[in-house]
Amino acid sequence: MSSPLSERTVDESTEASVAGETPEYTFGQAVDHLTKDYAAAVIVSSLSAADLRQLVKQNVEIGIAVIRGKIVLFTSASKDELRMNPVAQSLLAESSIIIHTHPEGMRTMPSAMDYQMAGSATEYLISADGVYAYNHDGLISNTPLDADYSCRTP
Ligand SMILES: [Zn+2]
Numbered sequence: 678m679s680s681p682l683s684e685r686t687v688d689e690s691t692e693a694s695v696a697g698e699t700p701e702y703t704f705g706q707a708v709d710h711l712t713k714d715y716a717a718a719v720i721v722s723s724l725s726a727a728d729l730r731q732l733v734k735q736n737v738e739i740g741i742a743v744i745r746g747k748i749v750l751f752t753s754a755s756k757d758e759l760r761m762n763p764v765a766q767s768l769l770a771e772s773s774i775i776i777h778t779h780p781e782g783m784r785t786m787p788s789a790m791d792y793q794m795a796g797s798a799t800e801y802l803i804s805a806d807g808v809y810a811y812n813h814d815g816l817i818s819n820t821p822l823d824a825d826y827s828c829r830t831p
Pocket residue numbers: 758759777778779787788791802
């Protein structure tokens with residue numbers, strides 16, 4: 678038996694986004710903001726393993742923070758390690774996970790400064806080698822976490 682179409686669906690306006698003022702970008706749009714010319718921080722709507730590989734191909738160190746459920750990509754426009762930048766530090770202090778990249782052609786391992794800046798919590802470095810997990814005591818594992826990088830061609 679068919680019911681009359683009198684039942685209304687839930688008022689969609691009650692589900693209106695509270696995400697608010699901060700614009701969210703697609704990965705492609707975000708990358709356009711991440712140059713070595715000026716410091717920038719952008720929120721991306723999602724970040725895939727393929728996107729992470731693309732980040733290493735940018736010619737600038739990029740930090741990835743997750744703040745209140747939002748994925749934030751940022752650069753410092755500085756030649757120093759990203760973690761040395763005060764703005765980056767304040768972003769990462771709020772982040773539930775700490776990740777940064779070393780661009781292709783740069784050292785693939787965490788730097789002495791990376792270890793020094795890290796606390797006892799695990800941080801992640803994404804480089805051309807893959808993903809290294811480390812903390813202030815050194816590498817968590819001597820080989821990169823390669824799960825999402827295993828499809829790279831020799
Ligand atoms: Zn580094």
